[in-house]
Amino acid sequence: xxxxxxxxxxxxxxxxxxxxxxxxxxxxxxxxxxxxxxxxxxxxxxxxxxxxxxxxxxxxxxxxxxxxxxxxxxxxxxxxxxxxxxxxxxxxxxxxxxxxxxxxxxxxxxxxxxxxxxxxxxxxxxxxxxxxxxxxxxxxxxxxxxxxxxxxxxxxxxxxxxxxxxxxxxxxxxxxxxxxxxxxxxxxxxxxxxxxxxxxxxxxxxxxxxxxxxxxxxxxxxxxxxxxxxxxxxxxxxxxxxxxxxxxxxxxxxxxxxxxxxxxxxxxxxxxxxxxxxxxxxxxxxxx
Amino acid sequence: xxxxxxxxxxxxxxxxxxxxxxxxxxxxxxxxxxxxxxxxxxxxxxxxxxxxxxxxxxxxxxxxxxxxxxxxxxxxxxxxxxxxxxxxxxxxxxxxxxxxxxxxxxxxxxxxxxxxxxxxxxxxxxxxxxxxxxxxxxxxxxxxxxxxxxxxxxxxxxxxxxxxxxxxxxxxxxxxxxxxxxxxxxxxxxxxxxxxxxxxxxxxxxxxxxxxxxxxxxxxxxxxxxxxxxxxxxxxxxxxxxxxxxxxxxxxxxxxxxxxxxxxxxxxxxxxxxxxxxxxxxxxxxxxxxxxxxxxxxxxxxxxxxxxxxxxxxxxxxxxxxxxxxxxxxxxxxxxxxxxxxxxxxxxxxxxxxxxxx
Numbered sequence: 001x002x003x004x005x006x007x008x009x010x011x012x013x014x015x016x017x018x019x020x021x022x023x024x025x026x027x028x029x030x031x032x033x034x035x036x037x038x039x040x041x042x043x044x045x046x047x048x049x050x051x052x053x054x055x056x057x058x059x060x061x062x063x064x065x066x067x068x069x070x071x072x073x074x075x076x077x078x079x080x081x082x083x084x085x086x087x088x089x090x091x092x093x094x095x096x097x098x099x100x101x102x103x104x105x106x107x108x109x110x111x112x113x114x115x116x117x118x119x120x121x122x123x124x125x126x127x128x129x130x131x132x133x134x135x136x137x138x139x140x141x142x143x144x145x146x147x148x149x150x151x152x153x154x155x156x157x158x159x160x161x162x163x164x165x166x167x168x169x170x171x172x173x174x175x176x177x178x179x180x181x182x183x184x185x186x187x188x189x190x191x192x193x194x195x196x197x198x199x200x201x202x203x204x205x206x207x208x209x210x211x212x213x214x215x216x217x218x219x220x221x222x223x224x225x226x227x228x229x230x231x232x233x234x235x236x237x238x239x240x241x242x243x244x245x246x247x248x249x250x251x252x253x254x255x256x257x258x259x260x261x262x263x264x265x266x267x268x269x270x271x272x273x274x275x276x277x278x279x280x281x282x283x284x285x286x287x288x
Numbered sequence: 289x290x291x292x293x294x295x296x297x298x299x300x301x302x303x304x305x306x307x308x309x310x311x312x313x314x315x316x317x318x319x320x321x322x323x324x325x326x327x328x329x330x331x332x333x334x335x336x337x338x339x340x341x342x343x344x345x346x347x348x349x350x351x352x353x354x355x356x357x358x359x360x361x362x363x364x365x366x367x368x369x370x371x372x373x374x375x376x377x378x379x380x381x382x383x384x385x386x387x388x389x390x391x392x393x394x395x396x397x398x399x400x401x402x403x404x405x406x407x408x409x410x411x412x413x414x415x416x417x418x419x420x421x422x423x424x425x426x427x428x429x430x431x432x433x434x435x436x437x438x439x440x441x442x443x444x445x446x447x448x449x450x451x452x453x454x455x456x457x458x459x460x461x462x463x464x465x466x467x468x469x470x471x472x473x474x475x476x477x478x479x480x481x482x483x484x485x486x487x488x489x490x491x492x493x494x495x496x497x498x499x500x501x502x503x504x505x506x507x508x509x510x511x512x513x514x515x516x517x518x519x520x521x522x523x524x525x526x527x528x529x530x531x532x533x534x535x536x537x538x539x540x541x542x543x544x545x546x547x548x549x550x551x552x553x554x555x556x557x558x559x560x561x562x563x564x565x566x567x568x569x570x571x572x573x574x575x576x577x578x579x580x581x582x583x584x585x586x587x588x589x590x591x592x593x594x595x596x597x598x599x600x601x602x603x604x605x606x607x608x609x610x611x612x613x614x615x616x617x618x619x620x621x622x623x624x625x626x627x628x629x630x631x632x633x634x635x636x637x638x639x640x641x642x643x644x645x646x
Contacts, residue, residue: 187369193361
């Protein structure tokens with residue numbers, strides 16, 4: 001790279017770097033310090049060095065592994081469900097949306113509800129004693145599945161998350177589907193291609209990059225899930241809905257285990273970074 | 289071998305009438321060109337035949353079978369698009385083989401047919417490339433390859449050369465003509481370029497605003513245009529059209545002069561003279577008199593633009609002509625009235641039985 005070009009790059013990236021340093025620099029340094037310290041709320045300003053004991057404590061905690069497994073399972077299941085449903089809707093509704101594009105605005109409405117509000121809403125709707133849905137089920141069928149029991153709560157929150165975020169996948173896939181040039185479809189049609197083969201051999205492969213992005217974004221979003229679960233069930237019956245974010249929150253604010261909470265968050269950050277790096281590598285390879 | 293019949297086709301688009309009772313019969317093995325200015329409906333006509341648009345009224349028959357309501361994939365045609373419309377995620381090989389896999393042909397047969405098409409079109413070196421790694425001309429060949437491997441009932445070409453540069457366009461034009469000879473297949477070709485139409489067509493269909501102005505061989509259209517639109521659309525430079533006025537039974541007045549014509553079935557309102565039918569003569573001779581405005585030297589030819597008072601005409605003669613036409617010079621123009629075209633006030637040709645030279 002020539003010197004002027006390098007200078008240009010430096011000038012162009014400077015605002016971003018300054019912004020990131022201001023935004024993330026101080027908390028990151030503080031996190032790194034706390035992660036290797038013995039610290040409580042009373043000693044926030046005078047942490048004492050504790051080596052890697054926070055990390056070993058977290059790694060030795062079965063609750064941490066349970067929360068990690070919960071977040072991973074939740075993220076994979078919801079990302080797959082949202083993308084599958086969104087893809088189906090984008091293709092199935094395409095003729096309708098072409099004639100009435102404003103319908104899309106209605107379809108993406110769940111996205112504008114704050115996730116915490118979503119959790120609160122379902123907490124009322126599904127409440128075993130006062131909730132309208134269990135009451136209606138009792139009135140009509142004499143039984144209700146018990147949406148928030150330890151047994152069913154995972155399915156319930158997966159459904160809630162999927163209902164709220166399928167529109168996001170739909171929106172992405174709708175854009176990708178509409179951006180496939182019409183003449184490619186026409187060429188395939190004249191060439192004797194029927195609609196199923198058109199979808200599987202031409203349209204889906206052309207949408208593949210978008211499908212990858214949507215899966216990735218929804219996976220990240222599902223993995224870091226906090227607010228809707230927190231307002232719906234908290235840590236859940238027997239800790240059954242403790243996501244990794246909830247685990248860190250509880251360790252920090254409830255138990256005051258600041259060092260352990262921060263150590264867990266740093267490991268989460270590390271895992272996310274590795275994942276992001278791998279995804280970036282995968283997507284650039286896919287482009288070539 | 290496939291004939292295509294259009295019978296009383298009508299098409300309305302969002303309340304706009306595009307075709308009204310259009311009928312046309314395309315013979316088997318014929319290369320027919322739809323030509324006309326943009327917006328004349330030539331591409332829509334092709335898309336109706338392909339099944340990409342549905343006719344509001346009328347019948348379309350391919351090979352004697354009524355396909356008016358058939359889906360595009362049931363019509364057994366191949367189409368080459370102006371944009372080429374290659375599948376971007378497939379290699380050249382996969383692009384060409386795609387329709388054959390759709391038909392579930394045996395693998396040996398598919399690879400044999402792809403290899404044959406690649407050989408004919410000279411695209412063998414690029415078979416493993418993706419379309420975006422190809423130039424415009426190479427993409428064009430792949431699109432044609434994709435069409436020929438299917439051995440379709442008929443080929444549809446929608447302005448296939450419009451995105452190529454001039455030299456490549458001329459080469460590809462010749463190749464399409466050769467391909468037509470080799471395959472002997474029915475081909476329908478849409479273009480706005482009258483040179484492509486003239487060089488390729490067995491018959492040309494000239495369209496204007498959704499109406500067929502004339503159907504005929506290139507020679508028919510050039511020597512006997514049915515109306516002033518066809519007269520001026522076919523041929524370059526355009527045919528000169530001069531308003532004329534009957535003076536008495538045998539003479540008509542033209543801008544810059546008058547000519548004698550004995551027997552016409554009705555009174556001509558306009559007379560058309562091809563640029564190459566005009567000759568430069570001394571100002572005192574000839575039938576018309578005018579002033580040279582500009583000379584364009586094209587090598588083999590030259591075009592001389594001459595002012596006849598209210599109208600301007602173009603004359604074409606050999607670039608090596610010894611007659612020098614300086615700008616602003618007074619010149620005379622000679623022409624043979626038997627080679628002129630006569631039109632009535634509505635612009636339709638008057639069938640000249642015998643026009644004797646004056």
